[in-house]
Amino acid sequence: MAELTYRDAVTRGIAQEMARDPDVVFFGEDVAAAGGVFKTTVGLLEQFGPKRVRDTPISEQAILGAAMGAAMTGLKPIAEIMFSDFFAVCFNYLANEFSKHRYISNGQTKCPLVVRTANGGGVRFGAQHSQSVENWCMMIPGLKVVAPSTPTDVIGLLAASVRDPDPVIFLEHKSLYPTKGDVPDGEIVDRLGTAKIVRPGKDCTILALALMVPRAMEAAEKLQAQNGIDAEVIDVRSLVPLDTQTILGSVGRTHRVFTVEENPRLCGWGAEIMSIIADEAFYELDAPLVRITTPHCPLPAADVLEDAMLPNVDRIVERVSRTLNS
Amino acid sequence: MLEKANQSGVALNDDIGEQKRLEMYRTQVVIREAETRAYELFLQNLVKGTSHLSLGQEAVAAGFAGAMRKGDLTFCTYRGHAHTLARGVSIEKVLGELMQRDNGLMRGKGGSMHLTSEEHGVMGSYAIIGAHLPIACGAAWRAQYRGDKDVSVCFFGDGTTNIGAFHEALNFAVIWKLPVVFVCENNLYMEYTPIGEVTAVPNPAADRAAAYGLEGVIVDGQDADAVYRAALAAYEKARSGGGPSLIECKTYRYSGHSRADPAKYRPPGELEKWKQRDPIIIYRERLKQFGISEEVIARIDADVKREVEEATEKCKAAPPPPLELLTKDVWADGGYAWRN
Numbered sequence: 001m002a003e004l005t006y007r008d009a010v011t012r013g014i015a016q017e018m019a020r021d022p023d024v025v026f027f028g029e030d031v032a033a034a035g036g037v038f039k040t041t042v043g044l045l046e047q048f049g050p051k052r053v054r055d056t057p058i059s060e061q062a063i064l065g066a067a068m069g070a071a072m073t074g075l076k077p078i079a080e081i082m083f084s085d086f087f088a089v090c091f092n093y094l095a096n097e098f099s100k101h102r103y104i105s106n107g108q109t110k111c112p113l114v115v116r117t118a119n120g121g122g123v124r125f126g127a128q129h130s131q132s133v134e135n136w137c138m139m140i141p142g143l144k145v146v147a148p149s150t151p152t153d154v155i156g157l158l159a160a161s162v163r164d165p166d167p168v169i170f171l172e173h174k175s176l177y178p179t180k181g182d183v184p185d186g187e188i189v190d191r192l193g194t195a196k197i198v199r200p201g202k203d204c205t206i207l208a209l210a211l212m213v214p215r216a217m218e219a220a221e222k223l224q225a226q227n228g229i230d231a232e233v234i235d236v237r238s239l240v241p242l243d244t245q246t247i248l249g250s251v252g253r254t255h256r257v258f259t260v261e262e263n264p265r266l267c268g269w270g271a272e273i274m275s276i277i278a279d280e281a282f283y284e285l286d287a288p289l290v291r292i293t294t295p296h297c298p299l300p301a302a303d304v305l306e307d308a309m310l311p312n313v314d315r316i317v318e319r320v321s322r323t324l325n326s
Numbered sequence: 327m328l329e330k331a332n333q334s335g336v337a338l339n340d341d342i343g344e345q346k347r348l349e350m351y352r353t354q355v356v357i358r359e360a361e362t363r364a365y366e367l368f369l370q371n372l373v374k375g376t377s378h379l380s381l382g383q384e385a386v387a388a389g390f391a392g393a394m395r396k397g398d399l400t401f402c403t404y405r406g407h408a409h410t411l412a413r414g415v416s417i418e419k420v421l422g423e424l425m426q427r428d429n430g431l432m433r434g435k436g437g438s439m440h441l442t443s444e445e446h447g448v449m450g451s452y453a454i455i456g457a458h459l460p461i462a463c464g465a466a467w468r469a470q471y472r473g474d475k476d477v478s479v480c481f482f483g484d485g486t487t488n489i490g491a492f493h494e495a496l497n498f499a500v501i502w503k504l505p506v507v508f509v510c511e512n513n514l515y516m517e518y519t520p521i522g523e524v525t526a527v528p529n530p531a532a533d534r535a536a537a538y539g540l541e542g543v544i545v546d547g548q549d550a551d552a553v554y555r556a557a558l559a560a561y562e563k564a565r566s567g568g569g570p571s572l573i574e575c576k577t578y579r580y581s582g583h584s585r586a587d588p589a590k591y592r593p594p595g596e597l598e599k600w601k602q603r604d605p606i607i608i609y610r611e612r613l614k615q616f617g618i619s620e621e622v623i624a625r626i627d628a629d630v631k632r633e634v635e636e637a638t639e640k641c642k643a644a645p646p647p648p649l650e651l652l653t654k655d656v657w658a659d660g661g662y663a664w665r666n
Contacts (some may be wrong), residue, residue: 034611056498057494059494061491062491065457065459066460067464068461070464070468070469071464071466075468084474097454104435104442106435106655107654108432109444142656142657152359166657166658193666244666245666317563
């Protein structure tokens with residue numbers, strides 16, 4: 001067991017998989033010689049050499065297209081798109097190409113690739129470098145979508161993503177990069193499609209993802225201390241596949257559900273989960289289904305504005321306590 | 327250097343040779359007859375959806391495929407029937423897919439614009455302009471990484487040269503020195519618009535080559551021999567580690583952009599002028615010049631016509647795809663489950 005940052009966990013996860021499988025290659029903008037703009041890939045070039053760790057031009061379409069062609073013909077590429085906002089300039093590959101080719105080729109084509117990217121806000125980068133785009137990815141049939149919240153989950157879910165035979169979008173949260181956690185020694189391999197109850201509770205269920213998980217945890221402690229509310233917090237971790245069993249199981253125990261979503265409100269991941277709950281656990285519910293989201297607005301740069309925009313601990317506490325006390 | 331070679335003693339063999347020429351002639355006739363039949367079946371409402379024909383452009387497909395080795399990879403656009411047939415995929419499989427039958431190449435799941443046959447090296451037909459150029463780069467990267475000697479060959483139209491992915495892929499292929507060959511089939515029209523009206527340079531692909539440090543190669547796309555020789559040189563360069571090539575083939579599309587397009591935007595006489603340089607007529611003359619008899623040529627024509635007839639009948643008799651295919655093969659496990 002050793003303490004590791006989320007940032008260093010990314011490096012360790014990639015290194016673990018590259019050391020295991022010579023078909024794993026890694027490439028993107030500034031990832032090799034510079035070690036990544038978020039310093040998430042420092043040392044990989046030195047460890048695995050320029051044949052397997054490669055810098056690219058600022059050509060997001062070339063990056064994702066090349067990842068697809070390499071994956072179709074036998075490699076297991078990990079491609080980095082520096083900021084998830086940049087998916088908008090290479091969206092064709094997510095929406096039309098590697099998500100659909102297996103289906104339209106009647107099962108002939110394989111695309112075992114991972115697209116890593118820095119997602120989410122909190123670093124004052126403004127409207128085009130701070131978005132939470134998990135819902136962009138979740139809506140496309142043929143993509144798996146993962147967003148870890150801890151260093152251990154980064155390694156385990158990255159390993160699971162690399163070993164998965166389908167394309168996986170791996171959303172790292174840029175505000176979590178400096179956070180630390182205890183990480184077990186040795187190889188770590190997790191499973192996609194598994195949510196985690198990170199705080200058991202009996203009064204309500206709070207579903208959260210990535211940066212919203214530590215915020216939900218802090219809110220749960222406050223709710224306990226200030227309001228006597230015992231909230232269960234679930235780290236959803238994987239949007240596709242979605243672990244509805246863990247979620248529905250929790251709803252069956254607590255009967256009250258909240259989501260804490262960093263994506264803007266419309267068509268956020270929580271809307272899909274809430275519709276499943278309304279459909280399949282309606283008679284378990286003792287309170288309205290409440291989504292706590294970023295408002296349906298672009299993100300501002302200024303710290304006071306951005307902090308007020310994203311769901312925060314006080315908003316979660318206020319919304320949960322108001323709902324449970326009404 | 328020409329030399330006498332065939333058994334009759336009258337044929338001439340050169341760098342291409344009789345066997346390869348007969349193969350390329352046959353490929354062109356297969357494309358001509360299959361595409362013509364696809365159009366007829368469309369008029370009978372038996373080809374559904376859309377289709378983009380390569381009538382008039384047969385020599386490009388035949389020349390590039392003729393110069394390939396087994397294991398080389400083809401990437402094409404939605405105008406991909408010709409390149410798919412040229413790699414040896416059966417007429418029945420192609421027409422079956424166009425007719426959306428269970429005997430189709432992808433059992434009706436892809437349709438005309440997505441013909442894919444990995445066993446023949448046809449890695450897909452891509453319906454989003456430019457998308458497949460970077461994908462071909464990725465396949466070429468795998469070859470480079472593993473030391474495989476195959477070449478990735480990527481076909482696209484003149485309209486593709488104005489989209490971003492074209493430029494990203496060319497730069498990427500050059501800096502990584504990838505074994506990929508980019509082939510522009512310049513048929514003069516970007517869908518319904520003359521390419522010259524929407525492009526900054528007269529030769530949409532070749533004139534851009536210099537921007538990426540490549541030679542601007544222009545080939546007579548109506549002459550399969552010229553295409554074959556250009557292809558072979560580019561493949562050899564790629565296989566020997568020399569990096570990518572960009573080749574612009576001057577050709578002409580006899581039909582409209584898609585089945586919905588009667589091509590009324592063409593100036594009078596243009597089609598007729600190009601038909602005087604019909605690739606199949608040119609190649610018949612070439613075969614005769616090299617001593618191939620009318621009889622041999624007629625036999626190929628008749629064989630192909632019969633194949634098309636048989637394929638058509640099989641497709642007409644084939645059932646539609648079963649509904650069990652509906653949700654199959656979204657994931658590698660064969661299913662589409664997104665939740666537990």
